[in-house]
Amino acid sequence: xxxxxxxxxxxxxxxxxxxxxxxxxxxxxxxxxxxxxxxxxxxxxxxxxxxxxxxxxxxxxxxxxxxxxxxxxxxxxxxxxxxxxxxxxxxxxxxxxxxxxxxxxxxxxxxxxxxxxxxxxxxxxxxxxxxxxxxxxxxxxxxxxxxxxxxxxxxxxxxxxxxxxxxxxxxxxxxxxxxxxxxxxxxxxxxxxxxxxxxxxxxxxxxxxxxxxxxxxxxxxxxxxxxxxxxxxxxxxxxxxxxxxxxxxxxxxxxxxxxxxxxxxxxxxxxxxxxxxxxxxxxxxxxxxxxxxxxxxxxxxxxxxxxxxxxxxxxxxxxxxxxxxxxxxxxxxxxxxxxxxxxxxxxxxxxxxxxxxxxxxxxxxxxxxxxxxxxxxxxxxxxxxxxxxxxxxxxxxxxxxxxxxxxxxx
Amino acid sequence: xxxxxxxxxxxxxxxxxxxxxxxxxxxxxxxxxxxxxxxxxxxxxxxxxxxxxxxxxxxxxxxxxxxxxxxxxxxxxxxxxxxxxxxxxxxxxxxxxxxxxxxxxxxxxxxxxxxxxxxxxxxxxxxxxxxxxxxxxxxxxxxxxxxxxxxxxxxxxxxxxxxxxxxxxxxxxxxxxxxxxxxxxxxxxxxxxxxxxxxxxxxxxxxxxxxxxxxxxxxxxxxxxxxxxxxxxxxxxxxxxxxxxxxxxxxxxxxxxxxxxxxxxxxxxxxxxxxxxxxxxxxxxxxxxxxxxxxxxxxxxxxxxxxxxxxxxxxxxxxxxxxxxxxxxxxxxxxxxxxxxxxxxxxxxxxxxxxxxxxxxxxxxxxxxxxxxxxxxxxxxxxx
Numbered sequence: 001x002x003x004x005x006x007x008x009x010x011x012x013x014x015x016x017x018x019x020x021x022x023x024x025x026x027x028x029x030x031x032x033x034x035x036x037x038x039x040x041x042x043x044x045x046x047x048x049x050x051x052x053x054x055x056x057x058x059x060x061x062x063x064x065x066x067x068x069x070x071x072x073x074x075x076x077x078x079x080x081x082x083x084x085x086x087x088x089x090x091x092x093x094x095x096x097x098x099x100x101x102x103x104x105x106x107x108x109x110x111x112x113x114x115x116x117x118x119x120x121x122x123x124x125x126x127x128x129x130x131x132x133x134x135x136x137x138x139x140x141x142x143x144x145x146x147x148x149x150x151x152x153x154x155x156x157x158x159x160x161x162x163x164x165x166x167x168x169x170x171x172x173x174x175x176x177x178x179x180x181x182x183x184x185x186x187x188x189x190x191x192x193x194x195x196x197x198x199x200x201x202x203x204x205x206x207x208x209x210x211x212x213x214x215x216x217x218x219x220x221x222x223x224x225x226x227x228x229x230x231x232x233x234x235x236x237x238x239x240x241x242x243x244x245x246x247x248x249x250x251x252x253x254x255x256x257x258x259x260x261x262x263x264x265x266x267x268x269x270x271x272x273x274x275x276x277x278x279x280x281x282x283x284x285x286x287x288x289x290x291x292x293x294x295x296x297x298x299x300x301x302x303x304x305x306x307x308x309x310x311x312x313x314x315x316x317x318x319x320x321x322x323x324x325x326x327x328x329x330x331x332x333x334x335x336x337x338x339x340x341x342x343x344x345x346x347x348x349x350x351x352x353x354x355x356x357x358x359x360x361x362x363x364x365x366x367x368x369x370x371x372x373x374x375x376x377x378x379x380x381x382x383x384x385x386x387x388x389x390x391x392x393x394x395x396x397x398x399x400x401x402x403x404x405x406x407x408x409x410x
Numbered sequence: 411x412x413x414x415x416x417x418x419x420x421x422x423x424x425x426x427x428x429x430x431x432x433x434x435x436x437x438x439x440x441x442x443x444x445x446x447x448x449x450x451x452x453x454x455x456x457x458x459x460x461x462x463x464x465x466x467x468x469x470x471x472x473x474x475x476x477x478x479x480x481x482x483x484x485x486x487x488x489x490x491x492x493x494x495x496x497x498x499x500x501x502x503x504x505x506x507x508x509x510x511x512x513x514x515x516x517x518x519x520x521x522x523x524x525x526x527x528x529x530x531x532x533x534x535x536x537x538x539x540x541x542x543x544x545x546x547x548x549x550x551x552x553x554x555x556x557x558x559x560x561x562x563x564x565x566x567x568x569x570x571x572x573x574x575x576x577x578x579x580x581x582x583x584x585x586x587x588x589x590x591x592x593x594x595x596x597x598x599x600x601x602x603x604x605x606x607x608x609x610x611x612x613x614x615x616x617x618x619x620x621x622x623x624x625x626x627x628x629x630x631x632x633x634x635x636x637x638x639x640x641x642x643x644x645x646x647x648x649x650x651x652x653x654x655x656x657x658x659x660x661x662x663x664x665x666x667x668x669x670x671x672x673x674x675x676x677x678x679x680x681x682x683x684x685x686x687x688x689x690x691x692x693x694x695x696x697x698x699x700x701x702x703x704x705x706x707x708x709x710x711x712x713x714x715x716x717x718x719x720x721x722x723x724x725x726x727x728x729x730x731x732x733x734x735x736x737x738x739x740x741x742x743x744x745x746x747x748x749x750x751x752x753x754x755x756x757x758x759x760x761x762x763x764x765x766x767x768x769x770x771x772x773x774x775x776x777x778x779x780x781x782x783x784x785x786x787x788x789x790x791x792x793x794x
Contacts, residue, residue, distance in 0.1 A: 001713050010777040047778015119718075228776050344786035355719075365780040 007227030008046065016232045017051040023239045029055045032238055033328055034196040035178065037064030037356025038226040044365035046228035056235060059190065062177050062283060062326040063198055065142040066093045066354035070280040071314030073170050074099040077139050079309035080168065081113040086307060087131065088168075089124035090139040092117045097353045100314055121153035128157070128165040137303045141170040145200040147292065148265040151272040154294065154301050166303040169294050172279060174201050175209045176290035180281075181327060182217040190328045194238035196224040196231065199253045204269075206261025207251050214247035225253040272298055282316075282350060283326030322349035325358050332359040339363065457481040462561040469555065469589025482565055483585065486572035491548070491583040499583035503547065504607050511538035512603040518792040520563065520597050523637050524653030525728070527600055528571035530794060533657045533728060534679070535604040536578045540659040541675040541731065543614040543666045544606030549575065550584040551602050556595035567598060578657035580604070596792075606659075612666055618673035619694035623762040624740030626733045628661060628747055629654070629755040630706040631683050635725035636714045638793055649710045656729035661752040665733065668746030674734040677727065679794055681785040684723040686732055687770045688784045697765020700782065702775045704759045724785050726793045734762060 024030060034040055040060050043049055049058065062068050074097055081088040088105070095106045095117065109115040114134070118124050121138060128136035140150040150167060157165040178195065185192040197210050202223045210221045220241035224234030234252040241247065251257055272295055279291030294302040316322070320342070321335035332338050332351065342348035344360050351357035355364075457477055467474035484492070491499040513534045520527045531551065539546040551571070555564065575582050608614075637653040658677065666672060674694070678686035683705070691698050707722045715722045729752070735743050740758050747753030760772075770782040 001709065001716060004716060008776055010775055013777050045780060046774050046776040047780050048776075050778040364783045364786075 004227070007225070007229045009229065012229055013051055013232060016229065016236060020051075020056065020232065020236050020239065021053045023236060023243065024053050024056055025243060026053075026055060029057060029193075030235075030239055030242060031057050031059050031191050031193045032196055032235055033059040033061045033181070033192050033194070034224070034231065035061040035063040035174070036196075036198050036201075036226070037067070037354065037358075037361075038199065039063075039196055039224060039231055040358055040361050041356055042226055042228045042231050044361040047365075048228050048231055051232065052235070056239065059192060059328040060325065060332075060358035061195075061328060062181065062281070063143070063174070063201075064326075064351070064354050064356040064358070065146070065172070066097060067322065067326055067350040067357045068172065068177070068281045068283060069094075069097070069141055069170060069350065070282045071097075071099055071316060072280065072312040073314075074105065075103075075312035075314055076304075076309050077137075077168055078103060078105060078108045078113065079312070080137055080303060080307045081108060081115055082111075083309060084135070084307040085114070086135040086137045086303075087114040087116060087127060088137050088139055089116050089118045089127060091119075091141070093354045093356075094139065094141065096347060097350050098317060098347060100312060121149045125153055125156055125162065125165065128162050129160075132164055135164050135166070135307075137307070138165070138167045139170070140167050141172075143172060143174050143198070143201045144204045144269070147171045147273065148204060148262075148268050151268040154272050154298055155268075157301055158298065166301050166306050167294060168303040169273070169292060171273065171292040172281065173275075173290050173292070174198055174205070175212070176287045177281065177284060178210070178213065179216075180284050180287055182213065182219065184327055184329075185219075186217060192219060192328070193242050194220045194222070196234050196238070197221045197249070199223060199225045199230070199257065202251075202253065202257040202261065204262050204265045207249050207257055207259050208261075210249050214249060218247050220247045221249045223249070223251045223253050223257050225256070271295070281326075283323035317348045320349040322351045322359075325351050332362040335359070452480075453477045457561065459561045459565050463557075464555045464559040464561065464564065464589055465557055466589055466591070469587060475587065478561075478587065482561070483568055483587070486565075486568045487551075487575070487582045487585070488572075489581040489583065491581055492585075499548070499550075501548070501583070503605070506607040506610060509539055509542045509544045509606050509608060510603065511535055512601065513538055514599065514601040515794060516596070516599050516792055517638065517794050518596055519638075519641055520567065522641050522653055523650050524634075525655035526567055526570050527598055528567035528569070529574040530655055530728060531600040531602045532571055532574035532578060532580070533655055534794060535602040536580060536657045536659055537677045537729075537731070539604040539606035540657075540662040541614070541677055542606070542608055543612040543662060543672065543675065544608045544659075545663065546578065546580045546604050546606040546659050548583045548605045549580050549602050551582050551600060552586045553588070554595055554599040554601075555587065555589045556597050557589060557592040559597050564598065567600075571600075574657065578659055609666065611670055612672075614666075614672055614675050616674055616676060616690050616693040617695075619690055619696050619698075619734045619762045620673065620736075621696055621762050621764045622737045623673055623734045624737045624743075624758050625687070625698060625700060625760045625762065626735070626740065626744060626747065626756060626758050627678075627683065627706065628658070628731045628733070628753045629729075630708045630711065631678065631727055631730060632707060632711045632715060632720075632722035632725035634728040635682070635720075635793055636711045636722075638726075639718065639720075640714060647710070647714060651708075651710055651714060654727055654729035656752060658729065658731055658752060661731070661747065661750050664746050664750050665743060665753075669735050669739045669743040671739060672733055672735045672743065675731055677731045679728060680726050682722070682724040682726055683732065684721070684770065684782045685785045687782065688768075690732070690734065691762075691765075691768040691770055694762070695768060697763045697768055698760060698770040699763050699773070700760030700770065701773045704757055706755050706757050723782060728794060737761065 124138040207223050213221045222234040222237045273292035274295040275289050276291045276293045278286045278288050280286050319337050324330035337348050342352050347353045351359035468478045515531045517527050536546045633654040637651045687698050747756035772782045773779050
């Protein structure tokens with residue numbers, strides 16, 4: 001495919017690998033957090049880690065929208081479908097994410113709730129147009145990438161006077177999450193030397209919003225595309241900055257990202273949404289000003305107001321380490337549930353559900369080298385990996401690398 | 411209720427025939443065809459295939475059902491065994507080991523680029539039978555129809571089924587029709603069962619892959635799934651992607667002729683190439699090592715998958731097979747496959763290795779390696 005294959009060229013990758021090996025100082029390690037699930041996926045799907053020197057390690061970040069959505073919000077969505085009988089439109093990635101009481105959207109659907117899988121916000125609008133007698137709710141999630149399309153859907157519904165359409169808004173913002181991770185890094189909870197910054201998100205917000213990272217935390221950022229060569233080139237750029245003792249925001253993904261982003265999309269977001277005082281992130285807790293609600297001018301399209309449901313506390317499954325995995329504190333294989341009771345077939349936590357989740361990527365693509373990667377990363381709990389690898393129960397199940405750039409991609 | 415695929419006259423006009431009358435009371439129905447008889451009218455009027463729709467009476471066992479069978483099913487599926495007119499077809503199979511296979515078809519939409527549910531219901535089961543190296547002989551078909559299905563659609567489906575069966579050299583020898591209320595089905599579901607005979611000396615089974623064996627595919631992968639998806643989601647691709655829906659028994663015949671020592675054959679339908687390789691690896695208790703650049707994928711399928719976030723390795727096929735044979739026979743087998751129109755794009759994609767974990771691993775075009783795992787969940791429901 002034109003404009004795609006160029007960024008997956010094996011010969012170029014080998015050249016880049018040599019440059020990285022030459023640049024990386026063997027006397028130290030480089031811990032690079034890839035912020036997005038899209039990066040994580042590329043690293044595993046293309047075997048990028050195989051091409052990196054042992055002292056350059058990727059630490060998985062929280063940039064998987066499905067993974068950071070707290071269980072309570074899924075409970076609320078299910079309650080809307082069940083208690084208010086609405087038609088709930090959701091992206092496929094969310095269907096199997098565990099909700100409280102071992103429930104999920106998939107199970108609620110099997111139990112009779114009207115839950116539809118969609119590919120875009122336009123599908124939800126089409127469903128609403130076709131069934132004027134039904135109340136149709138779009139379960140909107142995602143980072144800044146998917147927020148403008150939700151804004152467009154809201155504006156279309158207003159323009160068409162589509163009275164049976166509303167939006168359950170769960171859009172979140174990238175910079176606050178990054179700040180939280182870096183604060184934790186500053187406290188020594190997780191070791192980080194540089195950040196591979198979001199790619200699709202940055203097409204919307206630009207690279208400017210990350211400038212606080214070098215300024216306040218002294219860490220370099222390279223905005224990195226989602227193709228494997230993008231990831232490798234960005235790693236090289238970070239290594240060079242680290243070697244030179246620099247910390248600035250660089251942009252590797254110049255074919256799509258500018259410093260100021262997409263002003264039209266930003267204006268749309270500002271018109272239709274307003275910031276929430278606080279919002280819960282799975283793994284990171286309640287973060288101030290980290291999410292969006294539907295602005296007052298569009299309040300009648302807000303499903304939370306139209307279909308009030310009791311708040312849920314959303315109890316995570318005991319032993320699930322998704323929160324630590326999302327903060328980069330743990331490797332997937334450090335979780336006792338990984339591969340034993342938690343597999344993509346039977347996920348206990350969100351990181352095992354989404355194809356962008358670190359656990360799912362690790363399981364689907366990388367578990368044959370888990371022991372090696374374990375010793376290289378050295379985050380402890382090696383015995384759990386050995387147990388996982390030996391357990392015959394974990395062999396025949398796992399995830400397909402589907403929906404890589406799903407509609408909720410970061 | 412066994413029903414009644416009454417072989418009919420070419421005009422679809424039934425004749426006065428006691429056994430046919432009996433069929434309408436649901437006993438059986440495979441009435442001898444009496445093509446030339448100038449029929450005394452058994453039904454008040456001809457079935458209005460152009461404007462009519464299925465209603466509950468078409469599954470009642472009564473006259474309406476008999477008429478449907480006479481004027482629609484028998485017209486397209488006629489053959490001597492069906493014409494016996496009993497609740498069962500009576501036949502003496504040729505000598506040799508027999509295989510049986512069954513397959514339900516629930517695809518949506520019923521008609522798609524490159525095929526329809528009728529052809530699919532024949533090809534699916536013919537292929538399952540053929541994957542034992544067998545020559546498929548007979549099919550049975552069970553139809554579950556939804557009230558409201560246009561008779562014109564049903565006729566198109568059954569005609570396509572008849573054409574597919576004739577092309578594959580199999581006969582539909584028994585059948586059944588049921589009707590469910592509107593909203594309880596989705597137009598038409600078809601289950602088919604097939605019987606075939608395995609030539610002497612052929613031993614093909616999913617547990618026979620051995621380290622050192624070569625892995626081959628018969629052509630490009632992912633065509634069927636992407637064709638269905640492109641229609642269902644109204645994606646409006648500029649290039650129409652056509653399903654690969656086809657019967658593979660003729661290809662298999664030339665393959666076992668060329669290399670009788672083939673160890674495994676399987677058609678990678680739901681779950682695609684990736685899942686089928688994992689099934690075989692587990693069943694044979696071996697590992698597989700494949701190379702991404704060797705796997706044939708059409709550029710348009712690859713592009714559609716990229717757009718939709720799908721991986722062609724997991725997308726369903728309906729006219730492709732995976733073959734595993736001793737490594738030293740691989741080139742012979744490949745040549746035989748490529749000499750056949752249905753195997754023109756065949757390729758050797760990897761080899762069987764020893765692996766206690768029974769993993770399928772792939773060397774990526776990028777130069778790394780990764781696991782190719784089982785499909786989890788449902789990538790695409792109602793694909794076949």
